[in-house]
Amino acid sequence: MRKYYIDYLRVVLMIGVIILHVSANNWYGYVETNRWIVFTIYSAICRVAVPCFFMISGALFLDDSKKLEYMKFAKNHIIKMIIVLFVWAMFYQVYALDGNINVFTIRVAIKNVLLGETQTHLWFLYVTIGFYLLVPIIKVYTNSASKNSMVYTLLIIGMITIGIDTLSMLTGTIPVIVSNNISKMTLSSGKYVFYFLVGHYIDKYNLPKRPCRILNIVGVIALGLEIYITVTLSRVNMIPNENWMRYTSIFVAANAVAVYACFRNLEVTEPSRLIKNMANCSMGIYLVHMFWILELWKHNFTTFSFNAVISVPVISIIVLTLSWITVFVLKRIPVIRKFV
Numbered sequence: 001m002r003k004y005y006i007d008y009l010r011v012v013l014m015i016g017v018i019i020l021h022v023s024a025n026n027w028y029g030y031v032e033t034n035r036w037i038v039f040t041i042y043s044a045i046c047r048v049a050v051p052c053f054f055m056i057s058g059a060l061f062l063d064d065s066k067k068l069e070y071m072k073f074a075k076n077h078i079i080k081m082i083i084v085l086f087v088w089a090m091f092y093q094v095y096a097l098d099g100n101i102n103v104f105t106i107r108v109a110i111k112n113v114l115l116g117e118t119q120t121h122l123w124f125l126y127v128t129i130g131f132y133l134l135v136p137i138i139k140v141y142t143n144s145a146s147k148n149s150m151v152y153t154l155l156i157i158g159m160i161t162i163g164i165d166t167l168s169m170l171t172g173t174i175p176v177i178v179s180n181n182i183s184k185m186t187l188s189s190g191k192y193v194f195y196f197l198v199g200h201y202i203d204k205y206n207l208p209k210r211p212c213r214i215l216n217i218v219g220v221i222a223l224g225l226e227i228y229i230t231v232t233l234s235r236v237n238m239i240p241n242e243n244w245m246r247y248t249s250i251f252v253a254a255n256a257v258a259v260y261a262c263f264r265n266l267e268v269t270e271p272s273r274l275i276k277n278m279a280n281c282s283m284g285i286y287l288v289h290m291f292w293i294l295e296l297w298k299h300n301f302t303t304f305s306f307n308a309v310i311s312v313p314v315i316s317i318i319v320l321t322l323s324w325i326t327v328f329v330l331k332r333i334p335v336i337r338k339f340v
Contacts, residue, residue, distance in 0.1 A: 003059065003060075003203070004268045004269070004270055004271055005263050005264055005266055005268050006056055006059065006060070006279070007271045007275055007276055007279040008263065008266075008268060008271060008275060008279075009052065009056065009260070009263045010053075010056065010278075010279040010282045011275055011278045011279055011282070012263075013048075013049040013052050013053055013056075013282075014049075014278065014282045014285055014286065014320075015316070015320060016045075016046040016048065016049035017046070017049045017050070017053075017286060017289070018285075018289050018316045018319050018320050018323075019042055019045075019046045019312060019313070019316045020042075020043055020046035020047065020049060021121065021289070021290065021293055022042075022293060022303065022312055022315050022316045022319060023038075023039040023040075023042035023043045023046070023303065023312045024039070024043055025293060025297060025302065025303065026039060026302060026303050026304060027039045027040070027043060027240060028240050029240065031234050031235060031238055031239065031240055032235070032238070034308075035303075035304075035307075035308035036240075037231055038308040038309055038312070039303065039308060039312070040227060040230055040231055040234075041227055042312050043245065044223060044226050044227045044230065044245055045223065047226075047245050047247065047252045047255070047256075048252065048255045048256040048259045050124065050247055051192075051195045051247055051252060051253065051256035052195075052199075052256050052259055052260050053124070054127075054131070054192050054195035054196055054199065055195050055196070055198055055199025055202070055256070055260045056199060057128065057131055057196060057199065058195065058196035058197055058198065058199030058200040058203070059199040059200055059202070059203035061131075061132075061135050061139070062135070062138060062139055062142045062196070062197075062199075062200035063200075063203070064142070064143055064204065068135070068136060068139055070136055073132075073135065073136070077132045077135075078129065078132045078133060080338075081125060081128060081129050081132060082129060083339070084125065084287070084339050085118075085122060085125040085126070085129065086113060087339045088119075088122060088125075088287050088339070089113040089118040089119065089122055090109060090110070090113055091291075092118065092119035092122070092290070092291070093109035093110075093112055093113055093118070094106075094109060095291065095294070097109065119290060120290075121286070121289075121290050124286070127192055130192075131192070131193075131196055134193065134196075138193070138196070138197070141153075142197070142200055147205060150197070150201050151201075153197065154194065154197055154198060154201060157193060157194045157197065158194055158253075161191040161192075161193075161194050161248055162191075162194060162248050162249075162250055162253045163250075165191070165246065165248040165249065165250075166249070166250045169243045169244060169249070191248050192247070192248075194253075195253075195256070198257060198260070199260065202257075202260055202261050202264050203264060206264055206265065207261050207264070207265065209265060211261075212258075212261050212262055212265045215254075215257060215258040215261050215262070216258050216262060218254050218258060219254055219255040219257075219258030219259065220258075222250070222251040222252075222254035222255050222258075223251065223255050225244075225251055226244050226245060226249065226251035226252065226255070229244045229251075230242065230243075230244050230245055277328075278324065281324060281327045281328065281331070281340075283340070284323075284326075284327035284330065284331065284340035285320070285323045285324055285327055287339075287340060288323045288326050288327060288330075288340070289319050289320070289323040291323075291326075292318075292319045292322045292323055292326075293315075293319055296315060296318070296319070301315070302315075303315060327340050
């Protein structure tokens with residue numbers, strides 16, 4: 001059975017990712033200006049997008065009602081995602097050559113891709129592949145775990161990941177005793193497993209309305225603190241400080257869980273064909289949207305072109321539209337459609 005709330009959520013999150021990247025492109029500087037604060041606000045609001053996408057993966061792949069066929073899963077998800085990553089990493093490498101294409105530059109491009117030196121937004125694919133590798137292991141646990149054991153697991157993983165990240169930001173560094181021991185117990189990508197499991201938990205148990213309201217209040221407070229602390233620390237040091245906007249920040253985590261729980265709690269009808277189409281195109285839009293951002297910046301159409309309050313949403317709408325059209329076309333081309 002299709003989870004309709006996920007279709008609506010995917011559309012909102014995809015818009016959020018684009019706004020995040022548009023506002024971030026001129027964020028690393030100009031701390032003293034008012035437009036930098038505008039970029040920070042847009043960025044902070046949309047930081048929940050990536051954690052919520054991880055939660056969606058958890059809800060879909062850890063669904064108790066779905067039997068996991070390992071070989072089929074490896075072929076349709078793990079191998080496919082590795083190929084998609086390579087293809088798009090190569091695309092952005094070649095695009096960066098700006099027409100200077102020859103045997104030497106292509107060799108360098110391939111080397112860069114193999115070394116993991118890819119376009120920044122593609123990091124999401126690396127983590128996704130890591131999740132896919134862990135799905136068979138995690139699913140064995142979630143299929144048999146009780147509600148209480150799930151809560152316990154989430155608390156432990158939350159303390160190890162988000163808790164340690166928060167501790168490091170409060171103290172300026174992770175205490176040696178923590179870093180030397182805990183880091184040996186966790187995978188580098190393991191910090192996002194928390195969101196993966198939270199998505200499964202919320203999807204399975206669907207929090208009642210009262211806890212959701214409390215989470216929403218906590219989320220709004222967390223967002224306010226995230227913006228205030230980020231602006232304050234950045235202005236004090238005159239250097240952009242995004243520590244409290246990291247995906248493992250306690251503020252981003254609180255906000256993301258609130259957003260996901262809110263959507264899960266909604267009583268939604270079957271989405272329109274338009275919403276379904278955008279939801280189905282969300283991965284393709286994610287892959288291609290950075291190309292259009294770079295193209296607009298190359299032609300000096302940036303968030304500096306006019307008032308920041310307006311420029312971020314206007315450029316985001318343009319990027320979304322162009323990306324959607326691009327994916328719509330690519331999905332109709334044999335072979336290529338497999339990679340979007």
